[in-house]
Amino acid sequence: MKKAPLPENEAERLKVLHSYNILDTLPELSFDDITRLASQISGTPIALISLVDSERQWFKSKFGLSATETPRNISFCAHAILEKDVLVVPDTLEDARFFDNPLVTGEEKIRFYAGSPLVTAKGAALGTLCVIDQTPRSLNELQVESLRALARQVMNQLELRMYIEEQEQLKSDLVAYQKILEEANSRLETASLSDDVSGFHNTRFLHSFLERFLEPAQHEERELSLVFFDMDNFKNVVDTHGHLVGTEVLREIAQAVYQQLGPEDRIVRYGGDEYVIILPGQGKDVAHIKAKQMCLGIRNTIFMQGKGLNLKLTASFGLATYPDDASDMHHLLAEADKCLFTSKENGKNRLTVK
Structure with a gap:
């Protein structure tokens, strides 16, 4: 052979x-x-x-x-x-x-x-x-x-x-790549709507949320309340203890307020030491009670205990409700901000309701 x-x-x-x-x-x-x-x-x-x-x-x-x-x-x-x-x-x-x-x-x-x-x-x-x-x-x-x-x-x-x-392999790869892309986009979207300091939402999220909520609300007659709050004399904290401590205080404040919120509520860092609480589906009476609890909660909390600073702080609050106080997002934001300003003008450490 x-x-x-x-x-x-x-x-x-x-x-x-x-x-x-x-x-x-x-x-x-x-x-x-x-x-x-x-x-x-x-x-x-x-x-x-x-x-x-x-x-x-x-x-x-x-x-x-x-x-x-x-x-x-x-x-x-x-x-x-x-x-x-x-x-x-x-x-x-x-x-x-x-x-x-x-x-x-x-x-x-x-x-x-x-x-x-x-x-x-x-x-x-x-x-x-x-x-x-x-x-x-x-x-x-x-x-x-x-x-x-x-x-x-x-x-x-x-x-x-x-x-x-x-x-078939290409199709499978494309499905896998699409999933990776969607996950990456989701992470980017989450990052783009998040605030680096507080770890909660930012103003982009606030505007996006209100636009989505208020459009159908015009037909469904849903209520929404906004609570603005701003730390009183926060500049003194930064001047005395530095910006790093100031940033940590802002995180602790956000966490303290977050503990008092419901599952549908949202907390947004509006800028500086100012926050906005979104209370979807909640009218003025319910929002008023929640805002007072937040104001008292901050007043009764000792911040930065872990650093041995034991800071006592207060905040001023403003509350406005859709549709009672405003017909659209921009007016609602403006009315809540005006109420916050009124609280500041009237001695701070208080809540003003539209």
Whole structure:
């Protein structure tokens, strides 16, 4: 038995073969149709689509044969992939390469073989479309040309299969990338609506929230209250203890107020030491009670205890309600701010209601 030498491009050939992800896959009708047709055209009982791997030949499709693979070193197809055209062996017993091959002398009793190489556009021979018989025979020119044509169709199917697989992978990648992008955008959106100092919302969030809330509210008659508050004499804290302490105090104040809010309420740092509390769906009476509790809560809290400063602070509050006090977002903000200013003017540490 003469073992087939390796192709000169064997390493690249195997790399290309494996890139098709075809080895050890399930049977597919598109390939089985080709082997059935090859058997009918050639008049042979066996037809195979054989892919030559490093140590074996594996059958993607088989007609008239139960085996799924054989060792490469006894493979007829390992010889056929070295050819430029169809390899035809009319009688294996009269061919020096095959007369003592186990597939010839064993129970398979192969006496006739014809294999057309499966060649990629770049010249890599992946395997063959072959037809086999247990009696010597020959193929006429029409049958040989048909075998060539069917081999090209096998390659077309392999290319189509790879294309579909690549498109599915691309689609999967795009879905994954889209998810990553959405998560990144969500984080960016959250960051763009957050205040670095307090850790709560910023004015961009305030305006966005009010625009979304007040538009349908005109039809649904929903109420919304805004509570503005500003720390009294906060400049003294910064001048005495520095900006870092001032920033930490602002965080502690926001946390203290946040503890008194409901799940739908929102706290916004409006700028400097001024905050806005959004109370959606809450009229003036409920908002009035909440604002008074916030004012008392700040007054009764000792801040910066962890730093040993034990600061006692107060804040001035202003309250306005939609739609009682204003017909749109801008007027509502202005009215609540005016009430805050009134509290400052009247001695601080108090709440003014529109």
